[in-house]
Amino acid sequence: MVTVLYFARLREALGTGREQIELPPGVRDLDALRALLASRGGAWARELAPASTVRGAVNEAMARGDTRVADGDEVAFFPPVTGG
Amino acid sequence: MVTVLYFARLREALGTGREQIELPPGVRDLDALRALLASRGGAWARELAPASTVRGAVNEAMARGDTRVADGDEVAFFPPVTGG
Amino acid sequence: MTVRIQTADFDAGAEIAALRAGNPKIGAVASFVGLVRDVNEGERVSQMTLEHYPGMTEKAIEEIVAEARTRWDICDALVVHRVGALKPGDQIVLVAVAGAHRGDAFAACQFVMDYLKTRAPFWKKEHTGEGARWVEARASDEIAAGRWRSKG
Amino acid sequence: MTVRIQTADFDAGAEIAALRAGNPKIGAVASFVGLVRDVNEGERVSQMTLEHYPGMTEKAIEEIVAEARTRWDICDALVVHRVGALKPGDQIVLVAVAGAHRGDAFAACQFVMDYLKTRAPFWKKEHTGEGARWVEARASDEIAAGRWRSKG
Numbered sequence: 001m002v003t004v005l006y007f008a009r010l011r012e013a014l015g016t017g018r019e020q021i022e023l024p025p026g027v028r029d030l031d032a033l034r035a036l037l038a039s040r041g042g043a044w045a046r047e048l049a050p051a052s053t054v055r056g057a058v059n060e061a062m063a064r065g066d067t068r069v070a071d072g073d074e075v076a077f078f079p080p081v082t083g084g
Numbered sequence: 085m086v087t088v089l090y091f092a093r094l095r096e097a098l099g100t101g102r103e104q105i106e107l108p109p110g111v112r113d114l115d116a117l118r119a120l121l122a123s124r125g126g127a128w129a130r131e132l133a134p135a136s137t138v139r140g141a142v143n144e145a146m147a148r149g150d151t152r153v154a155d156g157d158e159v160a161f162f163p164p165v166t167g168g
Numbered sequence: 169m170t171v172r173i174q175t176a177d178f179d180a181g182a183e184i185a186a187l188r189a190g191n192p193k194i195g196a197v198a199s200f201v202g203l204v205r206d207v208n209e210g211e212r213v214s215q216m217t218l219e220h221y222p223g224m225t226e227k228a229i230e231e232i233v234a235e236a237r238t239r240w241d242i243c244d245a246l247v248v249h250r251v252g253a254l255k256p257g258d259q260i261v262l263v264a265v266a267g268a269h270r271g272d273a274f275a276a277c278q279f280v281m282d283y284l285k286t287r288a289p290f291w292k293k294e295h296t297g298e299g300a301r302w303v304e305a306r307a308s309d310e311i312a313a314g315r316w317r318s319k320g
Numbered sequence: 321m322t323v324r325i326q327t328a329d330f331d332a333g334a335e336i337a338a339l340r341a342g343n344p345k346i347g348a349v350a351s352f353v354g355l356v357r358d359v360n361e362g363e364r365v366s367q368m369t370l371e372h373y374p375g376m377t378e379k380a381i382e383e384i385v386a387e388a389r390t391r392w393d394i395c396d397a398l399v400v401h402r403v404g405a406l407k408p409g410d411q412i413v414l415v416a417v418a419g420a421h422r423g424d425a426f427a428a429c430q431f432v433m434d435y436l437k438t439r440a441p442f443w444k445k446e447h448t449g450e451g452a453r454w455v456e457a458r459a460s461d462e463i464a465a466g467r468w469r470s471k472g
Contacts, residue, residue, distance in 0.1 A: 007219060007221055007289065007291060008219050008291035008293070008302055011219075053305075057221070057224055060221075060224035061224070061227070062228070062287065076221060076289075078221070078289060079291065079302065079305070080286075080304075080305035081285075081286065081287065081289050081291060082290065082291050082292045082302075082305050082306075083218065083220070083260075083289075083290020083291070084202050084261050084281060084284045084285040084290065091371060091373055091441065091443060092443035092445070092454055093443070137457075141373070141376055141441070144376035144379050144380075145379070146439065160373060160376070160441075162373070162441060163443065163454065163457070164456075164457030165438065165439065165440060165441050165443060165457065166442065166444045166455040166458075167370065167372070167401065167412075167440050167443070167444065168354050168401070168412065168433060168436045168440070180332065180333040180337075180351075181331045181333020181335075181336070182333060183333075184332055184333070184353060185332075188355065188409075192357060192358035192359075192408045192409050193357060193358070194357070195354065195355050195356075195357040196352065196353070196354060196355065197355070198350075198351070199332075199350075199351050199352075199353075200348065200350050200351075200422065200425075202348060203340065203346055203347050203348065203349070204347075205344060205346070205347040205420065206344035207344075207345070256344045257340075257344050270352065270354065270430075270433060271464065273352075274352070274429075274430050274433075277426075278422075278426050281422060312423065
């Protein structure tokens with residue numbers, strides 16, 4: 001199981017801020033997890049499309065598409081940050 | 085008459101912070117006034133020597149050697165500034 | 169190093185005083201306060217909501233400050249960032265950096281702000297007459313942060 | 321623009337709050353506080369006396385701030401500089417600059433400090449175990465001020 005968090009515009013567009021999902025075999029990095037979520041269609045496909053500006057973090061650290069994701073990790077997807 | 089002010093290390097070395105002097109004919113800029121004061125000898129010669137780092141102001145504005153000095157002006161001599 | 173995320177307002181003067189208290193080696197404190205403006209991109213803003221990623225936010229800011237410490241000679245640094253509902257004129261963020269000399273304190277303070285703007289997980293939602301909208305990331309912030317890659 | 325020379329201490333937080341009060345266009349306040357250090361050039365400092373040139377000091381600082389306004393887009397600026405007897409840890413100077421955006425506020429604040437260090441008629445006398453001595457001007461301050469001649 002991995003915990004997946006969504007923030008800000010993404011959270012609103014997807015209608016959820018947090019879920020737990022079972023990683024299927026073959027889903028071992030952030031890009032693969034993002035593709036899995038996008039395959040749900042609708043807002044998921046639109047918001048998590050490869051061309052979107054969505055950013056990701058794994059275990060509270062900024063991550064890239066090839067960052068490994070494994071059971072027990074906390075993954076987050078969100079728009080580019082706008083604080084300060 | 086011009087008012088001449090001295091500040092900081094210069095004030096202490098010369099033993100005065102303020103004097104009024106009559107400008108002799110021919111003393112028309114800051115360098116000439118400085119040479120006149122240096123001609124007093126002793127600490128005056130030492131502190132106001134051309135090679136010293138002393139700075140000058142005329143009427144509360146930073147001045148150069150060729151800045152004009154005339155009757156009624158307020159002139160000041162002081163070391164490089166060290167505030168802030 | 170102190171990093172605080174809070175809904176409450178802060179007193180910049182008291183924070184700066186606490187940062188430098190007890191260290192007489194400190195000769196310089198550079199600081200920055202970011203505020204909610206009443207207009208953004210031509211639209212009047214009546215309120216703002218700041219969302220963040222609890223846990224990651226603190227870590228990200230601590231990393232930014234640690235990076236600043238490797239680049240400049242500074243004694244201490246403080247970041248206070250508010251979250252929740254804010255109004256125009258409200259304080260959003262305080263960054264204060266204390267050092268022996270002003271050059272390092274200024275550079276480190278500006279670096280932390282520039283990196284915070286592009287690396288720390290905060291998101292602003294503005295409430296305007298047209299409704300609410302999430303603020304878009306600004307290219308100018310990426311450029312400001314990018315400047316430090318070729319310097320310092 | 322506010323320029324104050326005073327013997328009394330100041331509250332940086334209250335000064336910053338007053339500077340930005342009533343102008344909701346202000347999104348950024350960059351500020352700097354200079355403090356008396358207990359050691360300078362290897363010698364322990366027990367006290368410091370700051371002398372200035374009344375009248376010229378205010379004019380010189382006003383000119384520096386006016387110059388900053390021609391270079392950057394800022395809303396307002398404040399300089400408070402203390403004179404008289406100060407002890408290690410005491411505040412010496414506050415420069416605060418308010419603007420719509422942080423880049424201009426930071427640059428103008430640093431510019432004002434750098435110019436103040438080399439153009440405003442203040443002189444520091446340090447009291448150490450060896451007696452009192454006038455602080456010598458630092459080449460690094462001239463270099464810091466000189467940087468702005470080729471920029472912005």
